Amino acid sequence: MIEKDGVAPLEMVMKEFPDDKEVLINPKAIIECYKEIPCNPCETSCPFDAIHVGEDINARPKIDFDKCTGCGIxxxxxxxxxxxxxxxxxxxAILKIPYEFVPRPEKGSLVNVVNRNGDVITEGSVKRVQEGKNQKQTCLLHVEIHRDFIYDAITIEVPRGS
Ligand code: SF4
Ligand code: SF4
Structure with missing residues (x-):
């Protein structure tokens, strides 16, 4: 229960995905921002006008999957x-997730992929570590997993020694 432990149940998560799973043949941003909070960098940073918060900065962001290119900005x-x-x-499936720990996992390394409860659900392979031009602390980790986990997977377990 999200109100009790902050973990969104799967039915809530699924509402943030495109209705047609085939839309995900192209990369798409999935926004899991479930609370009304005064925040909008997602909207202002998108170069393709794909995210809208609107005039009320407390409103939850909405995405237009037709406009989203999956750029990851x-x-x-x-x-x-x-x-x-x-x-x-x-x-x-390829997950592009924000990652802020150092050292970064190396390209080609195998990592444990976890669900929203923090349970390890599968193994993933790091395909790319993409550093941002402006965000020195956050990288975009491209992790390949089996497509069965595209809804459940949320991030990776921090490798030992990090
Ligand atoms: S409003 Fe946008 S930028 Fe702010 S936390 Fe939610 S998704 Fe992230
Ligand atoms: S992934 Fe790129 S195109 Fe899609 S919503 Fe984010 S910034 Fe916009």
Whole structure:
């Protein structure tokens, strides 16, 4: 229960995904910002006008999947780490997640992928570590997982030694 432990149940999460799963053949930002808070860097940072908060800065952001290119700029800019980019590629899925720990996992390394409860659900392979031009503390980690986990996966377990 999100009110009790801050963990969004899957039915709530699913509402933030496109109704048609095939839309995710192209990379799309998934925004998991469930509370009304005074915040809008997601809206102001998107170069494609795909996210709207609107005049009431407390309103929850809404995404236009037709406009979203999956560039990931909003992921770097969200202070709440509430946005990821997801894409289906055959029997795999690519997650682009914000990551702020150092050292960064290396490209090619295997990592444990966790769900919103923090439970390890599968193994992922780091495909790319993308540093932002302006956000020196946050990188975009591209992690390949099996497509079955595209809804449940949220981030990776911090590798030992980090
Ligand atoms: S991924 Fe890029 S295009 Fe999509 S909402 Fe974020 S900033 Fe806009
Ligand atoms: S920047 Fe992040 S935390 Fe702020 S409104 Fe957008 S999604 Fe929510």
């Amino acid at each position: 909003c992921v770097y800019n969200c202070p709440g780490l509430a946005i990821s980019v997801r894409q289906l590629q055959g029997d795999k």
